[in-house]
Amino acid sequence: MRKKICALLIFAVLLSALTGLNVFAQSNKALRPVFSHQGGFYTQPFELYLSVQEPNTRIFYTLDGSVPVPGSEGTFEYSGGILIRNRTDEPNDLSMIRNVSNDMFQGWIEPKGQLFKGTVIRAIAVNQQGIASDVVTRSYFVDPNGIQRYKLPVISIVTDRDNLFDNQIGIYVNGNYEMRGKEWERPVHVEFFEADNTLAFSQNAGIRIHGGYTRKYAQKSFRLYAREEYDEKKWFEHEIFPGLKAKGTGESIEKFKRLVLRMSGNDSQYTMFRDGLMQDLVSHFNVDTQAFRASVLFLNGEFWGIYNVRERYDDRYFQIHYDLDRDKVALLSIAGTTAESIEVDEGTEEDAQDYRNIINYIRQNNIKDSSTYEYVNTKLDLDSYIDYLITHIYFANTDWPANNQTLWKYKTDNREYNPNAPKGQDGRWRWAIRDTDFGFGLAYGGQVNHDTLSYASTEGRGFGAPPAWSVFLFKTLLENDDFRNKFINRFADHINTAFVPERVNEMIDKKSGDIAHIIDEHNRRWNKIEDWNKEVNILRDFANRRPSFVINHIVNRFRNNGVSQSASINLSTDIEKGYIRINSIDINEKTPGVKDPANWNGVYFGGVPVTIKAIPNEGYQFERWEGVNEDIKYNDTITINPQNNLSIKAVFKKTSSGGRMMGDINGDNVINSSDYVLLQRYILNISDLKLEDKYAITDLYEDGEINSIDCAILQRYVLNIITSLPHK
Structure with a gap:
């Protein structure tokens, strides 16, 4: 590390002396080297070519993840094609560093065999005036199966190995992994390849070790920071979690300020997705959860295993999910033996x-x-x-x-x-x-x-x-x-x-x-x-x-609070006409876990009143319940105590253009003998029906006429001989 810093300083001083320019301040994006191939997965080896538009400009590159510094060990001047191939046959490198853990159960263990390895290229261009370009970083992976080797997103993190593994400054080793805060954040380059080999984003960022006790494990979690000080891209802009909606606004989320690459925590020796499974199961609950997506991680081209991409709870999370001022967010973590063990993650002690x-x-x-x-x-x-x-x-x-x-x-x-x-x-x-x-x-x-x-x-x-x-x-x-x-x-x-x-x-x-x-x-x-x-x-x-x-x-x-045995409640209806809500859930296809909203079963508890509501679809209106007491059968919302198994049906009726259901001739939201009498008097020419659209309400046979057939149908319905209107 010291040699590289010295070489970098010498490089800057020499160029400044020759040109009178600050090489770093004068970095020119137009000078960036152009790569003949995009980063990603390939099925065959190939020659990679680097070029630059400005004449008499030299290109320097590295293969070890470090920033190119002319004259420094590991920095090469480009003179021709670079062979990109499968490097698995080369000795394992970063994975052989031993001082990465002090946990007796999940400490360092030598990998079994040679790890799959890609090639990382970092390049700069320097013109005759000594102006250096920005660093361009690309990761390449060669395998006969190409992207099919991993049917998951692939994340490539590239950085000077000292940032992670140097005994003094490396955040991955020598107990340094216990350290926290901005001073233990290191610069990296991140590439995110989708499962179809599409490059989702490629940018510079900051990295820290993430987690509590699991920092001690050999496989560690990381936290990534998108910052302006690293890259002009201030966010990770991509739909990293397909379908993710903001908890507060319902809007799609396609940009992130911070990301966690989690090694599955305490589950890392079991399934590698336990926490992600659980949080996804309840992501529609009235709580906050961290989105989850499995991925594959490479460090400087070396396979680092399965990682869970996660959101991180901080002020930015709540800003994005709830469209609020992040400076007004208070976030607390509580753990310990006393109630005073409150850690303020965002906000103040107040x-x-x-x-x-x-x-x-x-x-x-x-x-x-x-x-x-x-x-x-x-x-x-x-x-x-x-x-x-x-x-x-x-x-x-x-x-x-x-x-x-x-x-x-x-x-x-x-x-x-x-x-x-x-x-x-x-x-x-x-x-x-x-x-x-x-x-x-x-x-x-x-x-x-x-x-x-x-x-x-x-x-x-x-x-x-x-x-x-x-x-x-x-x-x-x-x-x-x-x-x-x-x-x-x-x-x-x-x-x-x-x-x-x-x-x-x-x-x-x-x-x-x-x-x-x-x-x-x-x-x-x-x-x-x-x-x-x-x-x-x-x-x-x-x-x-x-x-x-x-x-x-x-x-x-809760037996002492009057809760008795559980009871089954069957709820049924014609879902084309409406649906049923029980307590806090809608029995329809929008509710996760509801497979058959037309005939649904649930378990509830005796001694705990349950509220059930009938909700009609547009063009329909609730008429009655079947399977409940007479005194509540016409109420669209009922409360019952499920001491025994119940079977309840919601019956909906078609409404007229004015919102009135078929057969409700007097408009009192109940179909009974009063409606039958009114229709009978109309047919006998004793009185008229003062309705905006009498056919939509009284043509119960739907033949375009209002006559004795409709009257007979209504009579049969009132007598419960038939149970639905219209009727053929």
């Missing part, structure tokens, strides 16, 4: 104290009182909190609640609750999901039968029990009937949709299928996963069995 004040208010006031509960709901987004709780409880995440608690809020101008503000901007604390690796049956985490509900809501004793502070909020809120019932019903809603085993298994199959073809290559690099297929099957077993355990945990935990 924000941490604000949250403590809310907790103290709850300690000093009776949460059963409606006024107390309503006040707390102006400080905490309790709907977000409920989804957050359900997520960790279903996942059986035992690295929580004493760890990995993350919450944020937008600081309104008056620091008060603004109920009319856009989503996420009302001034209340909301919750975010992070680091769920211990969940979903991880070997040393919560197993499929783990009673995480009791674990997170009662003050346990002994080894492994969460500290009192970490269960206080949930335990106390459960004393309020409204919160408890909402929590139970919302949990049931998710069990019946998002957590349906069929849906969860489909997602497991998709994510495991994405990396199955390279898991062996990854394992040869890191030697960590003993039986990958077995680990994936543990996920499937959890998906299949977890709902029944959670249902039993709910009954057992």
Whole structure:
């Protein structure tokens, strides 16, 4: 490193003396070398040619990831074609550096065999005046299968090896990986190739080591920063996560200020996608989640394994997702043995104290009182909190609640609750999901039968029990009937949709299928996963069995609150005419996990009232329920206590152009004998029908006439001989 710095300084001084110019300040983009081939994957070796438009200009290049410095070791002057080939037969390089870990279980292990390697070229041009161009960086990979070798995005990080592996300044080695902050950020070049070999972006950026304890592991996570000081491109601009929508605005997200390349955390010796699976399962919940995409990473052309591309929680995340002023974001992380263990990730200590004040208010006031509960709901987004709780409880995440608690809020101008503000901007604390690796049956985490509900809501004793502070909020809120019932019903809603085993298994199959073809290559690099297929099957077993355990945990935990056995509710309707909403979920094709909205089944709990609403499609109107008591059958919204299995049908009717349904002649939204009498009197010429479009309402046979046939049909309908209108 010292030799290279000296050579760089000598190069600058010589050129300055010759030309009177500052070589770096005078860097000219027009001088950039032109490469004959784009970076990416190729099936055959080829000769790479470099050129420059300005005559009498020299080109210098490197092959080791360093910035070219004329006269420095490892910098070559270009004189002809450069052979680009598969370099796998060359000795492993970066992967043989040993002082990368101090963990006894996931320390350095020599790769099994030769790793796949590409070629990285970094080049500059220097003209006769001594003006040097910007550095141009390209990564090339040659394999008979070309891009088909990896059916995933490929990320190539190129940098001077000292930035990562020098004992003094390298961020990957020698305990330096424990260091944090801007002073431990290093410059790199990043190329992102899509699975079809399209170059999504290529730019300079900053890199840091990312993570908590996993910094000690040999395979480490990285954090990438798009900064103006590195590149004129201030963002990573690409649809990195296809289909990703902003949590607050619903807009597509196609630019990022920071990215995390995660090595799957505590799951890195098991499935390599556990946390991504869990967060994707609940990405539509009322909590924040980090988008996930599997990828393959190369460092200076050397295969570095499978990495999970993730969003990072910071002020930029909330700026993008909620279209807000990032300077007004407060973001807290809570972990430790005491309630004072709050780390301010964004904001000030005043924000941490604000949250403590809310907790103290709850300690000093009776949460059963409606006024107390309503006040707390102006400080905490309790709907977000409920989804957050359900997520960790279903996942059986035992690295929580004493760890990995993350919450944020937008600081309104008056620091008060603004109920009319856009989503996420009302001034209340909301919750975010992070680091769920211990969940979903991880070997040393919560197993499929783990009673995480009791674990997170009662003050346990002994080894492994969460500290009192970490269960206080949930335990106390459960004393309020409204919160408890909402929590139970919302949990049931998710069990019946998002957590349906069929849906969860489909997602497991998709994510495991994405990396199955390279898991062996990854394992040869890191030697960590003993039986990958077995680990994936543990996920499937959890998906299949977890709902029944959670249902039993709910009954057992709340038996003293009047919760009895679970009951099945069957909801059916003609989906062409309308759909049904139960509690917080719409039974239609838009809701994840709903396969058959025309005939749907869900599990709910006796002693916990369930609200069901019929919602007509355009051109239709709710008429009645079938399978409920007579006194509520004509109400579009009903509340029932599911003590036994129920089968309920919503019946919708066609409306006239004025919005009135067929057969509702008197316009009272109910079809009964009064309507029959009016139609009969019209047919007998006793009175007229004062309707804007009488045929749309009274032509029940749809033959273009209003006569005794329509009257007979209406009579049969009122007597429940037929159940739908119109009728042929």
